[in-house]
Amino acid sequence: xxxxxxxxxxxxxxxxxxxxxxxxxxxxxxxxxxxxxxxxxxxxxxxxxxxxxxxxxxxxxxxxxxxxxxxxxxxxxxxxxxxxxxxxxxxxxxxxxxxxxxxxxxxxxxxxxxxxxxxxxxxxxxxxxxxxxxxxxxxxxxxxxxxxxxxxxxxxxxxxxxxxxxxxxxxxxxxxxxxxxxxxxxxxxxxxxxxxxxxxxxxxxxxxxxxxxxxxxxxxxxxxxxxxxxxxxxxxxxxxxxxxxxxxxxxxxxxxxxxxxxxxxxxxxxxxxxxxxxxxxxxxxxxxxxxxxxxxxxxxxxxxxxxxxxxxxxxxxxxxxxxxxxxxxxxxxxxxxxxxxxxxxxxxxxxxxxxxxxxxxxxxxxxxxxxxxxxxxxxxxxxxxxxxxxxxxxxxxxxxxxxxxxxxxxxxxxxxxxxxxxxxxxxxxxxxxxxxxxxxxxxxxxxxxxxxxx
Numbered sequence: 001x002x003x004x005x006x007x008x009x010x011x012x013x014x015x016x017x018x019x020x021x022x023x024x025x026x027x028x029x030x031x032x033x034x035x036x037x038x039x040x041x042x043x044x045x046x047x048x049x050x051x052x053x054x055x056x057x058x059x060x061x062x063x064x065x066x067x068x069x070x071x072x073x074x075x076x077x078x079x080x081x082x083x084x085x086x087x088x089x090x091x092x093x094x095x096x097x098x099x100x101x102x103x104x105x106x107x108x109x110x111x112x113x114x115x116x117x118x119x120x121x122x123x124x125x126x127x128x129x130x131x132x133x134x135x136x137x138x139x140x141x142x143x144x145x146x147x148x149x150x151x152x153x154x155x156x157x158x159x160x161x162x163x164x165x166x167x168x169x170x171x172x173x174x175x176x177x178x179x180x181x182x183x184x185x186x187x188x189x190x191x192x193x194x195x196x197x198x199x200x201x202x203x204x205x206x207x208x209x210x211x212x213x214x215x216x217x218x219x220x221x222x223x224x225x226x227x228x229x230x231x232x233x234x235x236x237x238x239x240x241x242x243x244x245x246x247x248x249x250x251x252x253x254x255x256x257x258x259x260x261x262x263x264x265x266x267x268x269x270x271x272x273x274x275x276x277x278x279x280x281x282x283x284x285x286x287x288x289x290x291x292x293x294x295x296x297x298x299x300x301x302x303x304x305x306x307x308x309x310x311x312x313x314x315x316x317x318x319x320x321x322x323x324x325x326x327x328x329x330x331x332x333x334x335x336x337x338x339x340x341x342x343x344x345x346x347x348x349x350x351x352x353x354x355x356x357x358x359x360x361x362x363x364x365x366x367x368x369x370x371x372x373x374x375x376x377x378x379x380x381x382x383x384x385x386x387x388x389x390x391x392x393x394x395x396x397x398x399x400x401x402x403x404x405x406x407x408x409x410x411x412x413x414x415x416x417x418x419x420x421x422x423x424x425x426x427x428x429x430x431x432x433x434x435x436x437x438x439x440x441x442x443x444x445x446x447x448x449x450x451x452x453x454x
Contacts, residue, residue, distance in 0.1 A: 048127070110141050110148060136151075185225055190203070199213060229250070334365075390410075427445065
């Protein structure tokens with residue numbers, strides 16, 4: 001093969017899909033996300049799809065209650081009989097049930113359901129389409145593309161939908177079961193491979209032509225960003241490039257390390273997993289191996305539930321129905337305080353400076369230390385405190401205890417004098433150790449970390 005042609009093909013393929021500029025669609029005024037299996041998609045024709053950010057925001061608001069509720073004082077009979085534990089973890093948002101497949105890239109997402117419906121978010125003008133059979137098995141769609149390809153049921157055909165008009169514009173039938181397919185980023189071309197490993201290519205809304213055949217099972221089929229190149233990789237590592245315009249093969253090479261179990265394209269890079277579970281990334285342009293790297297989008301499918309795992313660390317609430325109890329003992333010989341904490345565990349602190357100590361201590365001279373009304377005590381002129389009051393509503397005061405690795409524990413206590421204050425609303429206090437003079441740091445209830453909603 002002409003050397004210049006090979007270089008040209010590889011250079012062109014380096015411009016692989018990297019994502020289009022974000023153009024969020026206006027969110028629906030009524031973001032009622034219908035999940036009924038009897039949904040008639042004709043009801044959604046003409047409606048603007050919810051943005052992907054809007055979908056995540058709406059579902060998160062349904063699944064997470066406001067943490068400001070910690071300031072709601074309880075009935076008198078409940079005071080001191082329960083504790084609220086706040087611990088941080090990644091926010092997990094369930095976006096839909098009965099989901100069979102999905103594609104997500106940049107600001108768009110399309111989810112296929114067991115009932116044959118495909119719902120779209122962040123697109124240009126269509127909220128959902130209905131496949132001819134069910135369930136939906138596979139979807140190919142890219143940001144900015146006016147066409148989306150879908151297979152369903154027994155995978156006998158590939159349907160092409162106009163995502164601006166909610167209309168089916170083509171049904172591709174190659175008289176065989178479809179194994180895999182891909183629509184080009186701008187929607188110009190469609191390529192599919194049937195169960196006989198024949199490769200069919202052509203305009204997405206016109207007739208396809210058989211142009212080649214894979215000798216072994218294909219694992220990846222993708223178009224370049226400029227749509228000028230189609231690339232496929234099989235289980236043996238053979239990589240082939242074709243011109244969808246000329247319907248001809250223009251380049252092929254063998255990637256060493258096979259046989260392969262999976263191949264996934266990210267721009268000009270291929271993430272490859274071998275049958276021995278070895279992982280590496282192949283740079284198509286440089287024709288060389290690099291460490292395996294896969295961009296985490298946060299979207300995943302588990303047990304038919306579409307999930308978004310946000311990088312935001314948010315507080316989750318857990319209510320423990322038990323009385324608030326503390327006890328403190330001191331060992332004069334060991335210069336150690338032993339605290340039976342609000343969570344029931346034993347922790348040890350230096351009686352010299354109140355810092356936390358690692359490990360367990362067994363002394364023979366433990367003596368009980370009496371706690372004051374504010375969960376503090378004083379010994380030899382040094383002040384120690386186990387909790388911080390953060391609010392009061394009439395005759396009830398809210399206390400907070402921070403335990404590293406476990407989070408914050410909050411409870412209400414009856415007090416003799418009424419008051420109404422917030423020390424720092426929307427913030428939680430924590431200090432290192434138990435010395436009362438140790439500085440308090442205030443952590444906001446709301447996460448500051450950005451995600452797809454920002």
